[in-house]
Amino acid sequence: MALQRMLKFVTVGKETPEKRDATARAHDFNEIYREFAASKAAEQASRCSQCGVPYCQAHCPLGNNIPDWLRLTAEGRLQEAYEISQATNTFPEICGRICPQDRLCEGNCVIEQSGHGTVTIGAVEKYITDTAWDMGWVKPIQPAVERVETVGIIGAGPGGLAAADVLRRAGVQVTVYDRNDRAGGLLTYGIPGFKLEKDVVMSRIAQLEQGGVQFVLNCNVGTDISFDAIRGKHDAVLIATGVYKTRDLDGPGANASGIVAALDYLTASNRKSFGDEVPEFDSGALNAAGKRVVVIGGGDTAMDCVRTAIRQGATSVKCLYRRDRANMPGSQREVQNAEEEGVEFVWLAAPCGFAGEPVQSVRVQKMRLGAPDKTGRQSPELIEGADYDEPADLVIKALGFEPEDLPGQWATPALETTRWGTVKADFGTHATSLPGVFAVGDIVRGASLVVWAIRDGREAGTSILTWLTQPAQAAAE
Template identity: 80%
Template structure:
């Protein structure tokens, strides 16, 4: 009977949730996709071919049991479907919104490969968890028993919060330290509301707080509190700080006013969405209203910046990227959304310098072409001599990616081993660092990556910490 509800991809076409009209959605920071109706979610889930070897699951960093919860959704067993999705994913409603499914589960869907159009996995995942919250299926975290051991987690981003969830469910005492005033890391301050409305993140923060997780906010480790002090207060420590140091352009004029960092720009915009008063927005420094905006970069952060500038009322928004569309790292869906909203992409273009006196007035652009593949296998961009031109700009946003801060120096722990890239050196299975009882997870280990990888790392690290705490208890008892 169950199979009759599945394998509908031959008769049912792929259908994404409807998008709000581009003209209307570009006026606010609300999410752009409308909710799936129950019937649509069931229909789209029924298109799953129930593969013997599900490539969608194999290409999901969390190994989500996607075929089974699609089947349950098609059968109308939504609570069971939600519980199955929650079993492997701490934040399925967040992944459903912001994962680049076109590069992960959906991009590897078998029926997509056969030309029938992928199952819209992300939309169904989002629908399931939103429905679970509405119906009270998301239960409070109530440990069966309390443990005396405590763990300190540095960083309240997705990796740290995922680890806090796993540890707290096992009764471990958890304290999370973070530099910001609200938990969530990039989920809160780096990703705009049109992709991830903030009440979705705050709801999870509240769930952890009500479960007994302690949050120490506005805490800069190394300044407000030493790393040694945190280690001294806890039986184990997890470093999940993410990477926040932005790659800056080194070119003539790079110090001009009006050339800003992507994270600074996005953080201020998100603070505005919370209703905070932010001086750098009010005085126009980090506000695109009435300005010609140029964003430099081709990743998802660049897409967030261009779409934010549109909503702030920029007169024009252009995105410069040194490779072509096929070779850009950002989600193709996000590029399409940006184009619909009025962003102009300038492919094969890179900044040579900046023009202006005191205040930026333009970007000196070099035209590029793609040459031979580099060490990564991607075609390396080469300068086309004599094709430079000046692109007028009143606000330039640098979105070239992130690098790790020098944590051993900042925190006064030179014995904490790092790689030649500055990321923390940790065992790829256990996430253990060179310091006993100290673990690391997420971007601070793997470099700037996806939220879903941080969630996986945080969950794995928490399991390793639980094993470590149990071993320490055995040793103490002997």
């Protein structure tokens, strides 16, 4: 009986939630996709083929049980769909908004491969969880038994918060330390509101607080409190700091004013959305209004920057990327959204210098794609004599992020790192070289996706619970 509601991909076409008009949405920071209506969510969920081997689930870092919650949605059993969804995903309302589904679940949908158009998994996931919040199905954590053990988590981003959720559900006392004045990490300050409205993040943080997670904010480990002090206060520690050090540009004039880091730029914009005073924005240093903006990079952070600059009222916004469209790392859906909003992409182009103080132009080298590198991607090669100058009043560096020197900053040389500077941790247990210290997310992987940080945090939470029981077991023996 249940399957009669499914397998409708042959007769029902793919539909995504309606997008707000590009001209209108380019003037505000509200999310651009409208919500599915209940009937439309059920209809689109019914397109799922209920595969025997669900590739959507296999290609989800969290292993979300997607076919089951699609079937429950098609049957109108939304609360059960939410329970299945949140069983494997700490923040489904966030993943439904910002996961690159075109590269993960939807990109591997069987009916997409057969030419019928993918099931709109991300939009249905968002609909299920938004409904759960509206209906009051999302409850504060209530552990069955409180435990005496305490865990300190350094970093209130998705990895740290996912681990906090797992540990609190088991009754462990959890304290999260973060350098910012609000929890959430990049979810709060790095991702613009048009992709992830901030009340979505704040609601989840409030739910964790109501469940007993303690937050110590404006706390810079290594300055305000030592790492050793945190280890001394807790039975175990989780490092979930992320990577925030911006990769720098080379070439003459690279230190000119008007050349800014992507995260500084996005943070200033997000702080304004909270109503904070942001002197760097008000002075114009981190504000694109009335400026010719050039963003350098081709990842999702670059897409966030170009689309933010449009909304701030830039005169023009251009994105330089050294490879072509097919080889860029960012979401193709985000590129399309940016183009609709007025961003111009300049493919096969890389900066080699800057003129003016403050910056007035970028010297651009034209490139072509040559032989594949060790990753299989074609390497960009310089075309001699094809340089030109691109006028610019604001240049935003979105070249990726590198880890900070945590052993040096925290005076903890015994914390082992890799040759890339990331913390060395076991990929199964997430244990580091220090007893009782674990690490997750970008500080281990390098800059990656939010969904991978959530997976790491959930796994680490389980590993920490196992580790906490070992001393008690040893004493009993």
